Amino acid sequence: MSHTFSIGGIHPGERKISRDCSIEAMPVPDTVYISVAQHIGAPAKPIVAVGDKVVTGQPIAEPGGFVSAYIHSSVSGTVKSIGPRKDLAGKQQTTIEISVEGDEWAEDIDRTDSLVTVIPDDNKAILEKIRTCGVVGLGGATFPTHVKLSPPPGKKCETLIINGCECEPYLTSDFRTMMEKGEQVVVGTAIIKQVLGVDKAVIAIEDNKPEAISHMKEIIEKLFKLSSKFSGISVMPMISKYPEGGEKQLIDAVMHRQVKSGGLPIDVGAVVQNIATALAIYDAVQKNKPIIENSITVTGDCLEKQRNLMVRVGTPLSYIMDYAGGIPADAVKIISGGPMMGKAVSNPDAATLKGTSAILFLTSPQTERKIQSQCIRCGRCAEACPMGLEPFLLNKLALNDDDEGLEANAAQDCIECGCCLYSCPANIPLLDVIRVAKAKILGIIKARAKAAAQSK
């Protein structure tokens, strides 16, 4: 039986043209630029100085708070500078520049390909490894994983969901990871399952990836014969629909439960982790390997050769693009991530982050915004919204600065998936307007909570 989420959604086309390209290791660049703000929460604090020699996998920045993460050197070489550098949107971020010399790895990292299926029993030690290896959620939000795996007291996880939906068009790095490192992903899943003390883990995969579904099923069966630690893990085929991989949508699809507005998945007994995160957890716990590289899909209909590359964290996008044959002549937009939620790159010299999943080239006919006309009240935006909102109404309220109306109509619940803008036949920039309104309303809600806390 197939599952999908119950409200809204769209079918933007799959365009998984890089699905048959195996993940290849990309050559290490001469210089990497490692940002200390690669996760949600406080930026990390550098713990190296200019001139220091570092090796691959050595920590170079420590967490700047509880919700924060370690950052490791992705190369061996010399720290050249520590200071502000432009990220892909042109914003200045503290960045550690390292010039590459050889490729010497930290000694405690297991660099062999051998599969380690024996999972240590000490959950505290496992969590500590996940923390010190700088593991963050790689599905897009880059939330520090050790925090997510330590539910607040009184909250119990009932179902662990491993997100293998990869519902964005064009992206194939999770698919390739399942096909090439499926065993590691399943071991990673078993580790998370054990840490959370949950009996049931579901690997959710959209039915447009039948090979991955059958491949993962086989692996689970095989590993289950080895140890009871692999019991309770199953594959759930999902009906392909965007945004299936959205955390709230996936919980609805798998568990038929909905997270309350402002609530957390754990409130309904769910923890969701991405495929790439499960692999990173395997690497951290079983191999002692921090996140120093990640797989990135380099794709686009205008690109001659599609690729899935294993790229060191901090590699300049321009270096990857040169390796992939340069920016295609008819590309007008470079996107970091998928075409629905990815960010347009304004600075091709920016470096990759742990959470970078793709570099996508789009041509003018594919991506050019068309001239906006009047709303015809067709209701397609409301039909598409996976949160059940009425984007046409929020747009109107936002243009009238009606903050009360925006809050009453749940502008703050918007997940910025882009379904509304995608579906609008009048080309109204619904999400552009709602995104700004949402930030404003969230600010008001926060300020109100703060004022209430102070008056107590």
Next chain:
Amino acid sequence: MNRLIVSPSPHLHAEVSVRSLMLDVVIALLPAVVVSVIFYGLRELSVLAVSVISCVLLEYLITKYLLKKQNTTGDLSAVVTGILLALNLPATTPWWIVFIGSVVAIGVAKMTFGGIGQNVFNPALTGRVFLLISFPKYLTRWEIPTGLFGKGMGTDAVSGATPLTAIKEGLMQGSSVHDIMTAHGYSYGQMLFSNIGGSAGEACAIAIIIGFVYLLLRKVIKPYITLSILGTVAIVSCLFWLGDPSRFTDPLFNLLTGGLLLGSTFMATDYATSPMSIKGGLIFGIGIGFITLMIRYFGSYPEGVSFAILIMNSLVPLLNRWFKQKKYGRA
């Protein structure tokens, strides 16, 4: 070096525009248009031409000279209004009456409210009802279809009553439904495929049904409004008919006459003047079906689809406020 565009997500857009949606509606109307021209001849073609040309021209002139806004006729919505208005009139309607209908449809019902998406009432129906009330003489003179090359063309066209008018008049004279039907020789096959007197668009039920299926396949409309209208008419008329078959017409007769199919497929599903939610749409449809039958059975007009849709149009803002789709996580 490429000149790069930077804009917020999403970076893709569906292959859909207002124009493509309206073009689909025009395509869905083509079977009814072709059939009406075949049945009613070249005069129907001239009614269509006058209606479409004046609707488009009026919108162009109003946007350019009165509102001083960008020309919106490219979205083809005025073409749809033009075709629908023509299909709602008898083929014998003089050109100047068709033109007045266009003025009311586009000038009054559509543009004064702010153009596409802003109107409260369906433009084509507003135009039609205005004409029905102002010029009943021309609007109730229905021509018995004689065909594109039939001898009935011109001034010696055979005039007659529509089935609904015939029933209404017959009942007032004390005849029973069955007697009236037999006297006029109405058959369901005739209503389904061709040859009943009435508005050009009612000539052939099958042509409308083909358009309905096309709109569903192209995902231009959702089926629930149309089906709730037809369902309500079928169920309610069935109850009345079972109660007294000599006074009340049967469900099939009600479904196939009086422009019910045309109205429920093309006019009740108009985006701006129908509710957004499924629940709202169902109530809207049930309301139209019920009011239609009440007018037919008890009102002084023989048919009531136009009035029923316009009455329910006025409730749409309320239905939109009362019935919203369920929001995620806010049960």
